[in-house]
Amino acid sequence: MHIVVTGAAGFIGANIVKALNERGLTKIIAVDNLSKADKFKNLIDCDIVDYLDKQDFLARLKAGEFDGKVSAIFHEGACSDTMETDGRYMMENNYRYSLALLDWCQAQGAQFLYASSAATYGASTVFKEERQYEGPLNVYGYSKFLFDQIVRQRLAAGATSQIVGFRYFNVYGPRESHKGRMASVAFHNFNQFRAEGKVKLFEGSHGYPDGGQMRDFVFVGDVAKVNLFFFDNPGKSGIFNLGSGRAQSFNDVAVAAANGCRRAAGAAPLSLAELRAQGVLEYVAFPEALKGKYQAFTQADLTRLRAAGYEAPMTTVEDGVAQYVDWLNSRNA
Numbered sequence: 001m002h003i004v005v006t007g008a009a010g011f012i013g014a015n016i017v018k019a020l021n022e023r024g025l026t027k028i029i030a031v032d033n034l035s036k037a038d039k040f041k042n043l044i045d046c047d048i049v050d051y052l053d054k055q056d057f058l059a060r061l062k063a064g065e066f067d068g069k070v071s072a073i074f075h076e077g078a079c080s081d082t083m084e085t086d087g088r089y090m091m092e093n094n095y096r097y098s099l100a101l102l103d104w105c106q107a108q109g110a111q112f113l114y115a116s117s118a119a120t121y122g123a124s125t126v127f128k129e130e131r132q133y134e135g136p137l138n139v140y141g142y143s144k145f146l147f148d149q150i151v152r153q154r155l156a157a158g159a160t161s162q163i164v165g166f167r168y169f170n171v172y173g174p175r176e177s178h179k180g181r182m183a184s185v186a187f188h189n190f191n192q193f194r195a196e197g198k199v200k201l202f203e204g205s206h207g208y209p210d211g212g213q214m215r216d217f218v219f220v221g222d223v224a225k226v227n228l229f230f231f232d233n234p235g236k237s238g239i240f241n242l243g244s245g246r247a248q249s250f251n252d253v254a255v256a257a258a259n260g261c262r263r264a265a266g267a268a269p270l271s272l273a274e275l276r277a278q279g280v281l282e283y284v285a286f287p288e289a290l291k292g293k294y295q296a297f298t299q300a301d302l303t304r305l306r307a308a309g310y311e312a313p314m315t316t317v318e319d320g321v322a323q324y325v326d327w328l329n330s331r332n333a
Helices: 011-022 035-044 054-062 087-108 139-157 175-180 185-196 219-234 249-263 272-275 303-307 317-332
Strands: 001-004 028-032 052-054 070-075 112-115 163-168 170-171 199-202 217-219 239-244 280-283
Touching: 011 028, 011 035, 011 219, 028 054, 035 087, 035 175, 052 054, 054 217, 070 219, 087 112, 087 139, 087 163, 112 139, 112 219, 139 163, 139 239, 163 219, 170 185, 170 219, 170 249, 170 317, 185 249, 199 249, 199 303, 217 219, 217 303, 217 317, 219 239, 239 272, 239 303, 249 272, 249 280, 249 317, 272 280
Parallel strands: 001 028, 001 070, 028 052, 070 112, 112 163, 163 239, 170 217, 199 280
Antiparallel strands: none
């Protein structure tokens, strides 16, 4: 039997492919849209049995070519641009595509593990997987929110096979360079420091001081581990938050990124106050385009994830960004 990973050349998809490979699993069909061709680099050190363009894959799936041949689909393929304003494209790419794969997996008895998003919570300050706390602020969040509602209906009616949705919070780590402006703040901080010797963050907003807005930053290595935990436990279904379970400031990320770069150059780490005093941290005006569409605080409630049996600790920003900067430095070297 084969495993399908959609969005396989993307950030989280490629990390899942690599994690499967590390278990010795190589009968992987990688599905993606390589119109942005640079993403292919994410799969260079991965082993797969085939690559299919998304549209070709869908056509062949509907034609029955994969019937009885796939045990699980990790569905990571989506448009994740929160600034995308083409709602028709977003709903077709994120909602309809997901629905087609869900229907197929249910008909085939295959596991379906898919990417949802913390964007489903919008401006909420409570991050529990419950309807009353959900209210997306953009069409990206709505596309994920709507699909989650369908999944809840299917699970309540009695699913024929595993369905697991992961509400990813702010994921960062290796294999995201192709994402451009949508890459993590850790990635941008690293490149800013290398290019200019300083890091840029937003000025204070939403009652937070400069660089003090807080997010749940989750290391992509943890994301892959949680995906594989549910893959190993096909009897567990549901929608689960996937974050670190802690809110940390953008300043924390910037300090970790700057000190990671300093360490690589043989320099001693500096505190936030010292970095600010030396002009290493620069604060820029909060963008008009983000007003009313910005989550200034997120923190995943991991109660359901822990209750499902996932017990491993989640990586802190300090440790995760340090690992990531080392990885980026090794590639840039």
